Amino acid sequence: MLKYRLITTFILIPFIIAALFFLPPQGFVVITLGVCMLAAWEWGQLAGFDSPLQRAWFALLCGLILIVLSVHAYYRPFRFFQPGGLLWLSMVWWVSALLLVLSYPTSAVFWRHSRPLRVIFGMLTIIPFFYGVFVLRQHGYEQNHLIGSWWLLYVMLLVWGADSGAYVVGRLFGKHKLVSKVSPNKTWEGLIGGLLTCALISWPLGRYAPMEVSSEKLFICSVIAVLASVFGDLTESMFKREAGIKDSGNLIPGHGGVLDRIDSLTAAVPVFACMMLFVL
Secondary structure (H helix, E strand, O other), X not given: OHHHHHHHHHHHHHHHHHHHHHOOHHHHHHHHHHHHHHHHHHXXXXXXXXXXXXXXXXHHHHHHHHHHHHHHHHOHHHOOOOOOHHHHHHHHHHHHHHHHHHOOOOOHHHHOOOHHHHHHHHHHHHHHHHHHHHHHHHOOOOOXXXXXXXXXXXXXXXXXXXXXXXXXXXXXXXXXXXXXXXXXXXXXXXXXXXXXXXXXXHHHHHHHOOOOOOHHXXXXXXXXXXXXXXXXXXXXXXXXXXXXXOOOOOOEOOOEOHHHHHHHHHHHHHHHHHHHHHHO
């Protein structure tokens, strides 16, 4: 299993970097759209869709909404809401998700048997993530085509690094459970290790990467984004526990499903974008 994880990682990371820096924004949007539709397909089973046809319809519905958002963002005549609206909505959703996770399993009484609620939760997870990726990739594009690429790469490295740091520190020193009823392997020591890794990544990249933002502002947003990423991971774990499954899918060898790989980013990306662009 570890071998497959390493091989897949070494293939995916160069592919992601190439897509960020060499594809035009429209091409990158198409790839992100595909990733989000696959994530929606996998969320279908968390929402209680047993039939592959039902899951396909849910994925197509999400894809249609994301295409409308893309058209809305690219063409000014079609703009009918403020660009930050979805990002603020995402902030509300992840605060709510935090409360659901902390009060689990009591909180599950309110949504366990409600498929519409679980569908809404999936849309609140996937759609703002797509929009956050879009907004970050487009940021500063008129002045420098690659500023947005650096911002997105920074968030990805931040989340992956914090996740790795939390895993290592948690395995070596973890004793105090973070939210044992949702994910018994996560510890407070691991969370601290992830935040320390976040600081180690944020300082050199904030200083030397061409992102045109103050290091203090970047550090504050980074810490908040990493904390959001933890609860993004925990939220998916909560829904998987209720659905009785270990992985959201098996599309990526050694890594499970697409949703398993982007669960932390679904929270970190829109929260980071909202903090950077509309709060600080």
